[in-house]
Structure formats: structure tokens, C-alpha cells
Amino acid sequence: xxxxxxxxxxxxxxxxxxxxxxxxxxxxxxxxxxxxxxxxxxxxxxxxxxxxxxxxxxxxxxxxxxxxxxxxxxxxxxxxxxxxxxxxxxxxxxxxxxxxxxxxxxxxxxxxxxxxxxxxxxxxxxxxxxxxxxxxxxxxxxxxxxxxxxxxxxxxxxxxxxxxxxxxxxxxxxxxxxxxxxxxxxxxxxxxxxxxxxxxxxxxxxxxxxxxxxxxxxxxxxxxxxxxxxxxxxxxxxxxxxxxxxxxxxxxxxxxxxxxxxxxxxxxxxxxxxxxxxxxxxxxxxxxxxxxxxxxxxxxxxxxxxxxxxxxxxxxxxxxxxxxxxxxxxxxxxxxxxxxxxxxxxxxxxxxxxxxxxxxxxxxxxxxxxxxxxxxxxxxxxxxxxxxxxxxxxxxxxxxxxxxxxxxxxxxxxxxxxxxxxxxxxxxxxxxxx
Numbered sequence: 001x002x003x004x005x006x007x008x009x010x011x012x013x014x015x016x017x018x019x020x021x022x023x024x025x026x027x028x029x030x031x032x033x034x035x036x037x038x039x040x041x042x043x044x045x046x047x048x049x050x051x052x053x054x055x056x057x058x059x060x061x062x063x064x065x066x067x068x069x070x071x072x073x074x075x076x077x078x079x080x081x082x083x084x085x086x087x088x089x090x091x092x093x094x095x096x097x098x099x100x101x102x103x104x105x106x107x108x109x110x111x112x113x114x115x116x117x118x119x120x121x122x123x124x125x126x127x128x129x130x131x132x133x134x135x136x137x138x139x140x141x142x143x144x145x146x147x148x149x150x151x152x153x154x155x156x157x158x159x160x161x162x163x164x165x166x167x168x169x170x171x172x173x174x175x176x177x178x179x180x181x182x183x184x185x186x187x188x189x190x191x192x193x194x195x196x197x198x199x200x201x202x203x204x205x206x207x208x209x210x211x212x213x214x215x216x217x218x219x220x221x222x223x224x225x226x227x228x229x230x231x232x233x234x235x236x237x238x239x240x241x242x243x244x245x246x247x248x249x250x251x252x253x254x255x256x257x258x259x260x261x262x263x264x265x266x267x268x269x270x271x272x273x274x275x276x277x278x279x280x281x282x283x284x285x286x287x288x289x290x291x292x293x294x295x296x297x298x299x300x301x302x303x304x305x306x307x308x309x310x311x312x313x314x315x316x317x318x319x320x321x322x323x324x325x326x327x328x329x330x331x332x333x334x335x336x337x338x339x340x341x342x343x344x345x346x347x348x349x350x351x352x353x354x355x356x357x358x359x360x361x362x363x364x365x366x367x368x369x370x371x372x373x374x375x376x377x378x379x380x381x382x383x384x385x386x387x388x389x390x391x392x393x394x395x396x397x398x399x400x401x402x403x404x405x406x407x408x409x410x411x412x413x414x415x416x417x418x419x420x421x422x423x424x425x426x427x428x429x430x431x432x433x434x
Contacts, residue, residue, distance in 0.1 A: 001355045002372075003157040006320050009340055009348040010313040012152050014145035021143035021152065026119070029139045030112050033103070033128055040103045041131040044114045045072060046122035047138075049094035055086045056094060063096055070097035095127060115139075124151070152309055160313070160320050162305035169307050172298035176305040181270045181277075182294035183240060190229040194239075198228035199269060208252070213239075215250040216266055242268030315340075324373040331372065332359040361390040364422050366415035382409030386419070393422060398430035 012021045024032075033042065048063075049056055063071065064080050071080055072095040078084070086092055098121075099114040101107050118126035124141040144151035158164040168174030189198050194213055197203040204210050217224050222235050231239075243266040250262045267275070277289045297303045304311055304321035311319050316338060323331055335355050340348055362370070365386040370379075379387070385407055392402065404423075408416055423433050 001351055001358070002320055002323065003160040005348055005351045005355065006160050006310075006313055006315060007155045007157045008351065009344040010155060010315050010320075012143045012155065012309075013312045013314060014148065014150050015308055015312045016150065017145055017147050019145055019147070021140075021145060021150075023141060023143045023154075024139055025141070026112060026115055029115050029126070029141075030108060032137075032139070033111060033115075034105065034108065036103050036130075038103055041100070042103065043100050043129040043131055044098045044111075044118055045095040045127040045129055046098055046118035047093070047095050047125055047127055048122055049092055051091045051093060053089060053091050055088040056092065059094070068096050068098075071095070072097060096121060098126075100131075155313065160306065160310050167306055167310050169298060169301035169305055171300035172305070174305045176298055176301065176303045177295050178298050179293045180296055181273045181289075181292050183270070185292045185294060186240065186269060186273070187228055191227050193223075193225045193227055195224045202269065211252050212250055212266070215248060216243075219248045238266065238268070240268055240270050242266050242271050321373065325371055327369055327371055328359055328362050329368040332356065332363060335359065358390070358394050361393045361422070362387065364418050365390050366411045366419055380410045382407065382411060385409075386411070389422065389426075393426060396429065401432040401434065402426060403434045 013019065014021060036042070048059065060071070060080070060083060069080055070077055071083065072078075072093075073083065073086070074093055077097065096118075098118045099110070101111060101114075115126055119141050125144060126139050128137045128139060130136070140151070142151045143155070156166075158166045161167045162169070162174035162176070169176075172178050187198055188200060192198040194202065195204055195210075197205075202209045202213060213224060216239070220235055220238065222231055228236070245265060247263050247265050250264065252260055252262065254260060273289055273292060277286060280286055280289075298305075301307070301311065304319075306319075306321060311321065313319060315323075316334065318334075323334065326334065335352060338348075338352060362368075367383060367386055367390070370383070376384070385404065389402075389404070389407065392400075407423075408419060411419060427433050
């Protein structure tokens with residue numbers, strides 16, 4: 001229900017410019033233009049290129065083939081047959097002139113057709129240019145920012161679900177955290193030297209990897225017998241994260257004692273672990289490498305599990321994750337005090353009532369301190385049972401026998417009365433409660 005509320009009553013914002021994004025229908029755009037001063041001269045343009053590099057010759061040929069006569073390039077209007085050659089290394093703004101009109105009530109049909117043509121060409125955007133004052137108004141059929149390319153299609157509930165590819169953060173796939181190879185786990189014994197086993201599997205017992213480290217030490221002139229923690233910071237960084245684009249000559253001894261040389265960059269121990277973890281089919285290797293993994297919060301979504309578009313749809317200056325982070329008691333108070341305006345009140349009133357009912361049931365069984373974002377595997381047995389109890393009350397079933405095994409586990413004595421009232425409500429609906 002919260003996802004539905006945000007899809008129907010949320011206000012999308014541009015992540016960069018913090019501007020509220022507005023979407024309009026064609027009829028709303030027509031009405032807005034017709035409300036302008038009578039006899040005002042306007043030009044309707046479609047923005048087809050917005051600050052993009054290139055000469056755009058193919059686009060111009062396509063527009064010419066569609067029958068357009070004038071184009072505005074970098075705020076200057078040209079005949080399409082007399083265009084300057086664009087510098088492909090510079091950014092350009094290109095707007096197609098769809099129509100030139102004088103405002104009066106008789107132009108409604110022509111204005112509508114021109115706006116529809118412009119929206120089709122420019123992916124849902126048009127510019128109304130006032131020829132008298134040289135001012136422009138950008139109108140959009142999508143939720144789009146007037147200052148950048150950021151735009152949103154119609155808001156839908158799945159955008160606010162981290163279990164759906166449409167809404168999940170692409171960086172962490174909707175998990176809210178990422179596994180990473182932890183330097184502190186990889187270097188288990190920093191007081192030891194690399195030769196003595198500061199990094200397990202890269203010491204003298206593994207000839208292949210140790211020969212690689214010997215070549216690395218020779219190239220960067222550091223001592224393999226020095227404790228790892230005493231090595232210079234830049235050397236520690238190269239050992240763990242690689243030499244980047246710098247190529248190094250590595251010497252390897254074959255089983256027969258011959259030496260062969262290879263020149264290549266050093267990938268680094270962390271990158272080596274990552275690659276082997278992703279490529280291996282061996283469970284033994286994977287289990288061994290798992291010991292070096294740690295969990296960190298996803299940097300992109302800050303643990304919210306949602307993609308950027310969903311995080312920038314707000315109600316009362318809060319996104320859906322921020323409401324889910326609130327204790328249930330505060331979340332109920334916030335939803336109860338929502339101050340929506342216009343047609344959003346009619347759209348959202350029933351949704352808000354459903355949200356309030358479910359929060360009320362959870363609070364009544366003594367869970368007012370939990371938050372909706374709380375992970376299920378962190379709940380006690382009594383909390384999990386009371387959550388199931390609240391969902392049963394919400395479903396409103398009758399003729400059901402409920403057998404509850406110590407539902408007051410973990411519940412403070414002061415909340416027992418509320419729990420008993422909840423159980424009586426279940427009974428009064430026409431159920432049996434044992």
C-alpha cells in the first residue's frame with residue numbers, strides 16, 4: 001500500500017537539481033498556451049539534441065526528409081537548407097521549429113496537432129518560445145527536469161519495490177549491501193612478512209604466487225622478508241590492488257628448472273581473489289575465498305535497496321525508505337497527518353486508510369517499536385508470531401481456528417491488555433482462538 005501511495009500521490013524530484021518534476025497532458029499544454037496574451041507571437045519547437053557533442057548530420061537529414069523547414073541551433077534559427085557545419089567536438093542544442101502562431105481562440109486545433117508532433121519527435125518535450133520577449137517555456141508529457149536529461153515515465157508501484165528489477169538498486173541488486181574482499185581479512189597477519197605468510201597462499205609454500213611476488217619486489221625494490229605492516233603504503237596498495245597499466249617483467253621457474261619470462265601488469269591479490277571467486281566451479285575454492293569476504297552497505301543506495309528514481313519521489317519531503325525506517329508509532333502519526341492537496345486527496349484517501357489500519361494492528365499487538373524496514377531474520381519468535389497475528393486481523397477472515405503458542409513472549413506486561421483485546425477482536429469476528 002505504501003508503494004501504491006507513492007506511485008499515485010508522490011512528487012518526483014530531479015536528483016541533481018532538486019526540482020519538482022511535472023508531467024502534463026496535451027490538453028493541459030494547449031490550455032496553458034491559449035491562456036497567454038491574445039495576439040502574442042509564439043514558436044513551437046521540439047528539443048531533439050540537448051548539450052550533446054557531434055555534427056548530427058544524420059539527424060538533420062532525417063528532419064529534412066520529414067519536411068521541416070527551420071531549425072534552431074545554439075539559440076540561432078536557420079533554414080534547414082542553409083545550416084552551418086557543426087563542430088563535432090563541441091556540445092550543441094538543436095530545436096526543430098514545428099510551427100509559428102499568433103495566440104487567439106481559433107488556433108486550438110492547429111496548436112494541438114503541432115504540440116502532438118513536437119512531443120513525438122522530442123520524446124515527450126516541447127518548447128513554447130515567446131517571440132516578443134524571447135522567453136521559453138519547457139513543457140513535458142513525462143516527469144522530466146528542464147535543466148538536464150533526467151526524466152521518469154509514469155510512476156508505478158513496482159518502481160518502489162526492491163524485489164522488482166524496475167525498482168531495485170542496480171549496484172547491489174536490491175540487497176542493500178555488498179560483499180567485498182576485506183583487506184583486514186586478506187592480510188590476516190600484518191606483523192609477518194610476505195615470505196613468512198602475511199597473506200595465506202602467497203608465501204614460499206606456493207611457488208607460483210611467490211615467484212610473482214619476487215618479481216614484483218625486484219621491480220619496486222622492496223624486501224619480502226620485511227613485516228607487511230612496515231612496507232610503504234604505496235607498495236602495500238600495489239600488492240593488494242595491482243599495478244594498474246604499468247607492466248612488469250615476471251620470471252617463473254618451470255618444473256624442469258628452466259626460466260621463462262612474461263611481461264604484464266600485476267592484477268593485485270584482491271582482484272585475483274575476485275576473479276577466482278567469480279570464475280571458479282569448485283565449491284572448495286569458493287568456500288576458501290569466502291573467508292576473506294566482509295559485508296558493507298551499498299554506497300549507491302545507502303542501504304535503501306532502491307534505485308535513484310524511487311529514492312527521489314517524495315511525500316512530505318520523505319521518500320518511501322525514510323518512512324519505512326521510522327518506528328511504527330511514528331510512521332502511523334506521519335501517515336495520519338499527511339497533508340495532500342488537490343486531486344491527490346481523493347486518489348490517496350482509501351490507500352492511506354488501508355496503511356493506517358495495518359499500522360494500527362501492528363501497534364496493537366505491541367510492536368510499535370519496530371520499523372517496516374526491519375529484517376525478518378532479526379525478529380524474535382514472539383515478534384514474528386505477533387506480526388502474523390496482525391496480518392490475520394487485517395485479512396478479516398471468519399470461521400477460522402487460531403492456535404497461538406505463547407503469543408506474549410518478549411512482550412512487556414503493560415502491553416498484555418492490548419494483545420488480549422486483539423485476540424478478542426479475532427474472536428468477535430467469528431473465529432476460535434486457543
